[in-house]
Amino acid sequence: MIVEVLYFAEFKDITSKEKEKFEINDNMGDLLDLLLKKYEPLQHLIWDEKTQKIHNLISIIINNQAIHEKNPLRINLKDGDTIAFLLPVSGG
Amino acid sequence: MHPNKDNIKSGIYNKGEIELENIIGSIKANPKIKKAGSIHTFTGIVRDSSINGKLVIKMKIDAYDELANKSIMKICETLKQENGIIDIKIIHLKGEFDLSEDLVYVVVASAHRKEGFDVISKAVEMYKKEIAVWKREEFDDGTSEWIH
Numbered sequence: 001m002i003v004e005v006l007y008f009a010e011f012k013d014i015t016s017k018e019k020e021k022f023e024i025n026d027n028m029g030d031l032l033d034l035l036l037k038k039y040e041p042l043q044h045l046i047w048d049e050k051t052q053k054i055h056n057l058i059s060i061i062i063n064n065q066a067i068h069e070k071n072p073l074r075i076n077l078k079d080g081d082t083i084a085f086l087l088p089v090s091g092g
Numbered sequence: 093m094h095p096n097k098d099n100i101k102s103g104i105y106n107k108g109e110i111e112l113e114n115i116i117g118s119i120k121a122n123p124k125i126k127k128a129g130s131i132h133t134f135t136g137i138v139r140d141s142s143i144n145g146k147l148v149i150k151m152k153i154d155a156y157d158e159l160a161n162k163s164i165m166k167i168c169e170t171l172k173q174e175n176g177i178i179d180i181k182i183i184h185l186k187g188e189f190d191l192s193e194d195l196v197y198v199v200v201a202s203a204h205r206k207e208g209f210d211v212i213s214k215a216v217e218m219y220k221k222e223i224a225v226w227k228r229e230e231f232d233d234g235t236s237e238w239i240h
Contacts, residue, residue, distance in 0.1 A: 006156070008154050008155075008156050008224070008226060009154050009226035009228070009238045010238050012154060013228075013238075057240075061156075061159065064158045064159055064162070084156060086156065086224060087226070087238070087240050088240040089220075089221070089222070089223060089224055089225055089226060089240075090220075090225070090226050090227050090238070090239040090240055091136075091184060091196065091219050091220045091221075091223055091225045091227070092136045092138075092151075092153055092184065092185075092195030092196045092225065092227055
């Protein structure tokens with residue numbers, strides 16, 4: 001299936017893209033593997049080495065809705081889903 | 093977003109797309125404006141120093157428009173329920189900004205001034221925490237940093 005990742009702030013700087021499509025098998029873990037292999041500097045933003053989990057500062061958004069899951073790596077994705085990983089906000 | 097000057101919607105706009113006087117005009121076009129005794133405005137602008145005291149020379153604002161627009165509308169709907177509030181609009185700009193350029197506008201029409209001052213303050217605290225907007229400060233030493 002194909003899903004699309006939206007990039008904001010640091011993510012946009014690191015990838016030099018606003019969005020990008022990835023072909024994955026079925027879940028968030030697959031997507032994260034591909035994303036972090038392609039863009040190694042995203043690792044320290046998304047992945048918490050101590051806990052071996054997605055960093056708890058990161059908000060996961062799927063199809064413009066915030067997702068609250070204990071184990072987000074197991075979230076099943078659907079073809080056409082749009083995903084964003086957001087750092088804490090800082091309005092002007 | 094493309095502003096209709098008689099009915100400007102709260103939300104994210106590109107720099108240069110909208111000005112404070114357009115927003116005040118839109119608030120004044122609200123048929124309920126006759127119940128208002130005051131219009132309050134807040135304008136957030138680019139400061140020349142970071143929270144750590146570094147010299148800032150430019151700022152970039154990025155936004156997740158769909159998500160930020162939803163949050164801004166929710167904040168406005170919540171604050172419209174407050175006593176004496178006739179109308180409220182929150183406009184956050186995105187793009188590249190020089191020092192002292194406008195970043196964000198909050199405009200509140202209220203029956204009495206105290207209600208307006210209170211809600212302006214609440215609106216600023218809420219948008220700073222709740223909307224999907226990020227700012228990157230660029231410093232005079234050539235470095236830059238996204239603020240979180």
